[in-house]
Amino acid sequence: MVISPDDWSAVRLTLALATVVTVLLLLIAIPIAWWLSHTKSAWRGPVSAVITLPLVLPPTVLGFYLLVAMGSDGPIGRLTQALGLGVLAFRFSGLVVASVLYSMPFVVQPIRNAFQASGRRPLEVAACLHARPVDAFFSVALPLARPGLLIGAILGFAHTMGEFGVVLMIGGNIPGQTRVLSMQIYNHVEALEYAQAHWLAGGLLVVSFVVLVSIYLYDPKRRMF
């Protein structure tokens, strides 16, 4: 076996990052998706655009701005320092913040689609059956959006596992802290250790493929991208 302890550390770090990010993303994306699918506010367009930006921006651009913002003189950096958290850049927590932003559109979009697909009627029915709005949300809207939630979670997880550009800009390459799988693959290639790069890259490929196949088998009609 050519996989080194460093490689395993990168795998563990990547899984930890993807898990934390997915949980956070669900907590953040559900209210945003709900708001986007129901609001008539003029802010809907601009907010959608901001959330979708990571889809079209080069990761290095996003990473660059985040690096500046999270640095000791940036607005986020000042805030985290004032809160006694120190500077987030080049730390696991920095990666979490960056990944949440970077993977946001992949989670928000399917959930938003699911909310929109079920429409207002189930909520109206729930209201006519004496359910308060919060009750109706948890007992009707959320269960009906379950396929969207599942797909959003899977896409968020998979996308976070595979990110490179943002990590490179904001996390660097610190073993056990910010050296995730994609970074480790890059290191192997730089060092011409193609065998090890193959193991890791192939593993990621297989996992991503299996994940996507399972989504399409779960719901072949749903088109995501």
Added chain:
Amino acid sequence: MIRAKFDLAFSGFTLQAQMDVAAQGVTAIFGPSGCGKSTLLRCMAGLEHSASGYLHVNAETWQDDARGIFLPTHRRLLGFVFQEPSLFPHIDVRRNLEFGYVRTPPSQRKISWERTVDLLDVGPLLHRMPAGLSGGEKQRVAIARAILAAPRLLLMDEPLAALDVQRKREILPFLVRVQRELSIPILYVSHHVEEVAQLAEQLVLLRDGRVVASGPLTQMFARLDLPIAQDEDAGVVLDTRAAAYDERHHLLRLDFSGGQVYVARPALAPGQPVRLRIQARDVSLALSEHHDSSILNRFRATVVELASAPNPAHAMVRLDAGGTVLLARVTQRSLEQLQIGVGSKVWAQVKTVALME
């Protein structure tokens, strides 16, 4: 009383409706598609937030914008049956039924779980998922679900419109049972004359977002100045009572204030109320009584009003048959040849009497 008034403006449509109806029995809100019937119902449920006006249900005020009162939908004790059954697809029939039931304080519940399940015959469906039910079964569950939410007012938005004729026939008796056995006032939106004639006691006529007329259904159906008289299915509704049964000819006699009719129907307990409908197109006029005709039901009548019909060849005739109004649709040519005008004494021959059962 249920007193309601709502103003609402969409692009290209204005609702300005006011109505006072009795808080008992079925009141049909009747009008052509797009006249604002469903919107009015949604306003009453509090689902149209930009509507302004008021809604008083007996002693309770659900909405009165002049006084800044707006009860959100979930706090209005109403039941709403939508055109599509709108069952929650992620839970089984039992949990659909329980949805409103458990959210109603026990002290407010008026009709028991068992009685409702029996009335709509949904017992055998309790463990099924909505996706596996037929359209008629779904609508029965939806009606039971609405009743279990202890409504003081039941709003039904064309509950039969999405069903085919067969399913409609299957559901109508259940609606009649709900109407007869439960003392919940029902507002029933429909554009279907037959359905309305069968179910409703009161009628509110809506046109272009305004209430054109309202009152007891039998009176409204007997008027020539309302749009219903122009409907293909125009005709009067008579509330009669079962009388003697002619065993030899297998005919049942029904009595009403202005006379009696015979129908080919098995005997009923004397005095049992029977609603029947005589369509204008099934009534012909003659100047003398035709003893040589096979038509069974003939009434001496006076012509009280004439009106045009959608088809220029036809005329609508309003008749007074001993205090009971009948409508007839005959050709203009016949009127001319028989020289029938207002005040003419005629014999109305009724070809078909439809029992509303």
